[in-house]
Amino acid sequence: MAWNEPGGNNQDPWGGKKGGDGPPDLDEALKSFQEKLNKMFGGRKGGADGSGGGSFFGRVPLGLLLVVVAAVYFFVGFYQVNEQERAVVLRFGVFNETKGSGLHWNPPLVDQVIKVNVTRKRQHRSEGTMLTEDLNIVDISLSVQYTISDARDFVLNVRDPEESLKQAMESALRHVVGSNVMHEVLTEGRETIAIDVQTRLQQYLDAYTTGILVDKVNIENSSPPTEVQAAFDDVNRAREDEERLKNEAQTYSNGIIPQARGSAQRMIEEANAYRDQVVAKAEGEAKRFERMLAEYKKAPAVTRDRLYLDAIQQVMASSSKVLVDVEGGNNMMYIPLDKIMESHPGSINNIQNVSPQVMQQIIDRVAERVRQDSLTTRNTTRSTR
Known part of the structure; x- marks a missing residue:
């Protein structure tokens, strides 16, 4: 039954006042609300006029309270x-x-x-055992340095970006390692593999729109399993010996080839010099012969004797023994020039400085002495008979 119907005792639901058909009193409603707040925050109930409240809300006007709340909301x-x-x-x-x-x-x-x-360098490490292209097993540990390139993608597109990074990194690493042989993975191919892993990993992250930018991928360690480590060390030592021998051979080649080229060039230069020397000497002999021929035509006898004396001088200057034969005799005269030179060390210089005329006189005297000895020997032989 409605509050204003007959028999309803004219009970006002807003303020509890009896009588009257007008709208509820706004002041009474605010006072009622204030009393409820006082009860909620521990204040005691006020009088009928609302002046007896002892709580904070009873002393502060509601408008000021709203302003304070708005100010706090704004500054927060x-x-x-x-x-x-x-x-x-x-x-x-x-x-x-x-x-x-x-x-x-x-x-x-x-x-x-x-x-x-978005600027802090983040790092993630991973390690595992993987299969290479030549069906060998290797243990690899890998670290990835990355930053956040797009904050929106990093926060909203993927539920767990770092977990996505981990799975993408393992997938890229297994794909690249599985495309290379064991020797490349463990030795000089590590840098190339790291670059390939970074490229493929970035493609995966871009496809997932994770907002992650890979800065660098480092392969910290790659080694064969412990069970085959000794055999692998032997293979590495064999490869090192092979490389060392190649380097030694290359060093020898680099040294011997320039030396051979230098020797060949020296021989060519010597041959050219000998050729020039022989040609020049031949030309000089030809010119000397032409001049001698002109002198011979002027005085044949003198020139012939001069040539004979020059030849005798050259022969005697280079010989250590002289044998002199005399026409008409059976005896031969022996002159040991080497012994004479040993007993008279300075005589060799005197012999070289003797003029052709003096040399001819010595020859004539020696020949005359040989004839006389021969005649004496003959006469003695006849008288004995």
Whole structure:
């Protein structure tokens, strides 16, 4: 039954007053609400005029309280974004915008602000046992350095970006290692493998729109399993010996080839010099013969004797013994020039300085002495008979 119907005792549901058909009193409603707040916050109940309340809300006007609450709400909405951060703003759980560094304001309880450091170098390590292209097993440990290139993708597109990075890294590493032989993975091919892993990993992350940028991939260690480590060490030593022998052979080749070229060039130069010498000497002999021929035509006898004396001088200057034969005799005269030179060391210089005329006189005297000895020997033989 309605409160204003007959028999309803005219009970007012707003203020509890009896009688009257007018609208409820707003002041009474506010007082009722204030009393309820006082009860909630531990205040005692006031008088009928509301002046007897002893709580904070009983002493502070409601309008001022609302202003204070609004001021607190306003100041709580301010926040600072550092230079190395980006702020992703969600409004009622939906992406609204991305803000850079500086002081910003967003309404609390309406917007959610998630700050992401986009400059800090992050690192993730992984290790495992993998199969190479030539069906060998290797143990590899890998580390990845990365940064966040897109804060929105990093926060919203993937539930767990770092877990996605881990799985993508293992997938890229297994694909690249499985495309290379064991020798390349364990030795000089490690840098190339790291570059290939970085390229493939970045492709995976871009396809997932994780907002992650891979800066560098490092293969920290790659080794065969412990069971075959000794055999692998032997293979490595054999390869090192092979490389050392190749280097030694190359060094020998680099040394012997220039030496051979130098020797060949020296022989060519010597041959050219000998050729020039022989040609020059022949030309000189020809010119000397032409001049001698002209002198011979002028005085044949003198020139002939001169040539004979020159020849005798050259022969005697280079010989250590002289044998002299005399016409008409059976005896031969022996002159040991070497013995004479040993007993008279300075005589060799005197012999070389003797003129052709003196040499001819000596020859004539020696020949005359030989004839006389021969005649004496003959006469003695006849008288004896």
